[in-house]
Amino acid sequence: MPAVTETIDTVQSVTEGTYKWGFETEIEMEFAPKGLNEDIVRFISKKKNEPQWLLDWRLKAFAIWQKMEEPRWPAVTYPPIDYQDAYYYAAPANKVKPKSLDEVDPELLRTYAKLGIPLKEQAILAGVEGAGDVPAEGGRMPIAVDAVFDSVSVATSYKERLGKEGIIFCAISEAVEKYPDLVRQYLGTVVPQGDNFYAALNSAVFTDGSFVYIPKGVRCPMELSTYFRINAKSTGQFERTLIIADEGSTVSYLEGCTAPMRDENQLHAAVVELVALDDARIKYSTVQNWYPGDAEGKGGIYNFVTKRAQCRGKRSKVSWTQVETGSAITWKYPSCVLLGDDSVGEFYSVAITNNRQQADTGTKMIHVGKRTTSTIVSKGISAGRGQNTYRGLVRVAPTASNARNFTQCDSLLIGDQCGAHTVPYIENRCMTAKTEHEATTSRIAEDQLFYCRQRGLSEEDAVGLIVNGFCREVLKELPMEFAVEAQKLLQISLEGSVG
Amino acid sequence: MSAHPTGAAGFLHRYEGLRMRLPGARLPFVAALRDQAAEAFRTQGFPTRRVEAWKYTDLRPVADAGFDEALTAVDSAPDLPPAHGTARAVFVDGRFRPDLSALDGLPYAVESLAMALPGLDGRLGALARVEAQPMAALNTMLFEDGLVVTVPAGAAGGVLDLVSIGTASERPEAFHPRHLIRLGAGASLTIIETATGPEGARYLHNPVYEVEVAAGATLTHARLQQEAPRAFQLATAYARVAEGGTYDNFTLNAGGRLVRNEIHTVLAGPNAACHMNGAQLLRDGQHADTTTVLDHAAPDCASRQTYKTVLMGRSRGVFQGKIHVHQVAQRTDGYQMNQALLLSPEAEIDSKPQLEIYADDVKCSHGATVGEIDAEQLFYLRARGIPEPRARAMLVEAFLKEAVEGVQDEAARAALDAAITGWWEKAA
Numbered sequence: 001m002p003a004v005t006e007t008i009d010t011v012q013s014v015t016e017g018t019y020k021w022g023f024e025t026e027i028e029m030e031f032a033p034k035g036l037n038e039d040i041v042r043f044i045s046k047k048k049n050e051p052q053w054l055l056d057w058r059l060k061a062f063a064i065w066q067k068m069e070e071p072r073w074p075a076v077t078y079p080p081i082d083y084q085d086a087y088y089y090a091a092p093a094n095k096v097k098p099k100s101l102d103e104v105d106p107e108l109l110r111t112y113a114k115l116g117i118p119l120k121e122q123a124i125l126a127g128v129e130g131a132g133d134v135p136a137e138g139g140r141m142p143i144a145v146d147a148v149f150d151s152v153s154v155a156t157s158y159k160e161r162l163g164k165e166g167i168i169f170c171a172i173s174e175a176v177e178k179y180p181d182l183v184r185q186y187l188g189t190v191v192p193q194g195d196n197f198y199a200a201l202n203s204a205v206f207t208d209g210s211f212v213y214i215p216k217g218v219r220c221p222m223e224l225s226t227y228f229r230i231n232a233k234s235t236g237q238f239e240r241t242l243i244i245a246d247e248g249s250t251v252s253y254l255e256g257c258t259a260p261m262r263d264e265n266q267l268h269a270a271v272v273e274l275v276a277l278d279d280a281r282i283k284y285s286t287v288q289n290w291y292p293g294d295a296e297g298k299g300g301i302y303n304f305v306t307k308r309a310q311c312r313g314k315r316s317k318v319s320w321t322q323v324e325t326g327s328a329i330t331w332k333y334p335s336c337v338l339l340g341d342d343s344v345g346e347f348y349s350v351a352i353t354n355n356r357q358q359a360d361t362g363t364k365m366i367h368v369g370k371r372t373t374s375t376i377v378s379k380g381i382s383a384g385r386g387q388n389t390y391r392g393l394v395r396v397a398p399t400a401s402n403a404r405n406f407t408q409c410d411s412l413l414i415g416d417q418c419g420a421h422t423v424p425y426i427e428n429r430c431m432t433a434k435t436e437h438e439a440t441t442s443r444i445a446e447d448q449l450f451y452c453r454q455r456g457l458s459e460e461d462a463v464g465l466i467v468n469g470f471c472r473e474v475l476k477e478l479p480m481e482f483a484v485e486a487q488k489l490l491q492i493s494l495e496g497s498v499g
Numbered sequence: 500m501s502a503h504p505t506g507a508a509g510f511l512h513r514y515e516g517l518r519m520r521l522p523g524a525r526l527p528f529v530a531a532l533r534d535q536a537a538e539a540f541r542t543q544g545f546p547t548r549r550v551e552a553w554k555y556t557d558l559r560p561v562a563d564a565g566f567d568e569a570l571t572a573v574d575s576a577p578d579l580p581p582a583h584g585t586a587r588a589v590f591v592d593g594r595f596r597p598d599l600s601a602l603d604g605l606p607y608a609v610e611s612l613a614m615a616l617p618g619l620d621g622r623l624g625a626l627a628r629v630e631a632q633p634m635a636a637l638n639t640m641l642f643e644d645g646l647v648v649t650v651p652a653g654a655a656g657g658v659l660d661l662v663s664i665g666t667a668s669e670r671p672e673a674f675h676p677r678h679l680i681r682l683g684a685g686a687s688l689t690i691i692e693t694a695t696g697p698e699g700a701r702y703l704h705n706p707v708y709e710v711e712v713a714a715g716a717t718l719t720h721a722r723l724q725q726e727a728p729r730a731f732q733l734a735t736a737y738a739r740v741a742e743g744g745t746y747d748n749f750t751l752n753a754g755g756r757l758v759r760n761e762i763h764t765v766l767a768g769p770n771a772a773c774h775m776n777g778a779q780l781l782r783d784g785q786h787a788d789t790t791t792v793l794d795h796a797a798p799d800c801a802s803r804q805t806y807k808t809v810l811m812g813r814s815r816g817v818f819q820g821k822i823h824v825h826q827v828a829q830r831t832d833g834y835q836m837n838q839a840l841l842l843s844p845e846a847e848i849d850s851k852p853q854l855e856i857y858a859d860d861v862k863c864s865h866g867a868t869v870g871e872i873d874a875e876q877l878f879y880l881r882a883r884g885i886p887e888p889r890a891r892a893m894l895v896e897a898f899l900k901e902a903v904e905g906v907q908d909e910a911a912r913a914a915l916d917a918a919i920t921g922w923w924e925k926a927a
Contacts, residue, residue, distance in 0.1 A: 413859035422854040434870040
């Protein structure tokens with residue numbers, strides 16, 4: 001039983017109960033002045049050599065943001081955020097691109113090593129030219145990585161290999177320079193500047209993120225991935241990701257993230273926009289592992305993220321899979337707007353809250369096209385004093401004849417100090433559409449626990465095994481490498497919640 | 500200000516004018532409750548759709564109507580709906596009509612609220628939350644009458660018909676009856692309420708119920724909302740159930756133009772139980788909203804909810820149902836199902852079931868489905884020689900009766916079955 005072995009190993013390896021990604025890299029950084037105003041927006045835009053239209057776009061977003069109020073409806077509580085008390089731009093000071101491994105800042109190297117990214121990939125991550133052609137270790141399918149360190153993308157791997165297929169995979173700031181028309185055509189069309197408070201903030205001050213364009217008919221030959229790392233103190237990370245899958249193309253994209261352990265709360269307000277044209281498929285997987293704060297709820301990342309996909313084309317498909325184990329507070333609703341006839345939206349989610357973590361997460365499925373279908377599977381696990389809310393919307397427009405939705409939300413409670421909440425909204429205006437929603441909340445069944453204990457498993461291992469089973473439907477949607485990592489994370493996140 | 504100002508200001512204006520003439524004006528506790536409610540209503544006003552609890556129901560048609568308060572008792576003798584028991588309390592335009600009622604020789608006390616007010620200090624307003632529900636605030640500010648039912652411990656109350664009739668008048672009238680129902684330990688009572696009015700009548704019926712079910716008592720509260728087609732009904736019920744008690748509420752929303760049925764039930768003692776069921780049968784132009792909030796505030800309680808909505812024409816149905824399990828409420832067993840059947844391409848259903856759970860040893864679930872009549876089921880019946888209209892009727896009735904099955908009391912169940920059948924015969 002590899003799952004059990006894995007589980008036991010993991011639990012043993014982290015018995016100290018620490019967040020092993022919580023170190024800080026000491027590296028010379030360049031900051032924008034603290035605070036947020038129009039000058040900062042101009043500063044960021046200038047730093048990135050942006051064209052006038054983008055600066056105007058940012059300034060418009062900033063003007064909208066100033067008039068907006070922070071949302072109060074999520075079931076989360078936190079002290080007021082002082083938006084003036086943070087740096088909105090922080091980047092490693094190293095400006096010359098290193099030619100070889102020796103030239104790369106050793107601190108950056110060490111960071112990647114510690115984050116567990118394989119050596120050869122690491123060479124690429126640090127921006128070493130030419131390393132992209134080295135085959136990956138053990139003959140595994142390589143993964144192209146864009147590494148975002150605080151406000152900037154420090155490197156993107158396998159660009160040449162991908163370029164042969166016509167695929168564009170680069171930092172969004174680079175895309176603005178090299179492919180301005182493409183960026184301009186799609187940026188903000190899925191999540192407009194004024195969409196919500198955090199999206200407006202992001203639109204004004206976004207610093208980097210990944211840009212992906214898959215040309216017509218191309219099946220992306222490898223997984224694309226972005227690794228987000230918050231490192232600097234008193235910064236917020238505001239990345240923006242834009243993925244466009246042209247007609248008949250296919251792409252699988254992974255996203256990972258970590259941050260140092262600090263007593264302060266840091267803000268991460270990202271925007272992700274996906275566009276799928278006719279017959280295109282996008283699979284977007286996230287393992288969110290931002291620093292969750294300590295057992296008393298001190299520190300941790302505020303993860304306030306807007307992710308949305310538009311299935312514009314006929315028979316297009318977008319699938320969101322997320323494993324949310326980190327962050328002090330999560331506020332995130334990866335959504336699908338199903339415009340094209342026969343388009344498909346999927347959302348698979350596991351969200352864990354332990355200690356004092358709070359999560360308010362779910363999805364929106366907006367059915368507009370005919371025969372559009374959506375599936376939502378959400379698994380929430382609350383332990384310690386965690387509060388976990390599923391909030392979702394299924395809306396069927398009168399045009400969406402014969403649309404189908406199936407939603408299943410299950411919550412698991414571990415301990416009597418935590419909370420699990422389910423808030424689905426179902427709005428149906430189409431007679432021939434069918435929507436189904438079911439939700440359950442329970443604790444780990446005594447008989448399951450007894451069965452495992454009777455066979456010699458410790459209580460913690462038994463809980464781990466049962467939780468993994470509870471999340472199976474979601475975990476099986478993850479690409480293999482991620483599934484293994486996610487399973488370990490579940491264990492670590494639940495540590496100390498039993499007994 | 501015009502002669503008949505509308506909106507919240509209109510009601511507040513009328514309250515200022517009527518303040519000293521409303522029942523209980525000279526009783527300090529009543530006056531204080533009304534003033535407090537007026538302040539709460541002034542602060543909240545008519546809720547807009549930006550208020551989460553009113554996201555799907557827009558009260559502007561009510562706010563804009565410009566009502567008079569029905570202060571003068573009507574002495575007409577309107578047609579009464581069929582009786583379900585021998586005891587009957589009749590209200591016309593919100594005023595108790597002893598001449599139309601039959602309340603002699605009952606094993607429990609029934610009084611007019613206007614008359615009973617001096618003895619209601621501490622009981623009136625004990626459950627209603629005017630600071631959270633603006634319609635309850637409006638009711639408290641302007642209530643003119645209501646029914647006070649007090650069933651002594653151990654008494655078997657049988658069936659009580661509660662009839663509310665709205666009449667046609669030159670200007671639309673608003674009435675805000677306040678009903679207080681209290682069951683002593685081990686007592687039982689079935690209330691079958693029929694709210695109706697003649698075709699063409701325009702009025703606002705804004706009742707508030709405060710229901711106290713003591714240990715081991717059982718109250719069946721069946722509400723047949725068959726208001727006049729142009730009328731509004733905004734009802735808010737508050738129920739508190741003690742140890743081992745049962746509150747069984749069924750609300751049928753079939754009439755009215757814009758209707759809200761809001762129920763707040765607190766299971767306050769161990770082993771208390773609650774059934775909240777309902778059906779909404781909507782035709783062209785109707786809007787009906789059922790909103791339930793169920794608080795599991797004690798361990799070992801069970802709750803069951805089944806709500807069904809059938810929509811025809813350009814109608815809109817809303818269901819919002821929240822189950823809140825407090826941390827002490829271990830071993831809670833909560834179940835809720837809401838289903839809608841769309842029979843028209845222009846109808847809309849909005850559904851928001853909600854679980855808020857703070858105890859870990861619980862079993863809670865909810866489900867929601869929306870769809871049209873199942874083609875396979877229809878085919879099955881037609882293949883057996885049943886004509887399509889009849890087959891459709893059978894399927895709709897079967898769909899609705901599932902909700903009625905949850906009603907324990909036979910008299911109430913029979914009344915609901917008859918009302919549903921009658922509605923479908925008229926609609927089809």
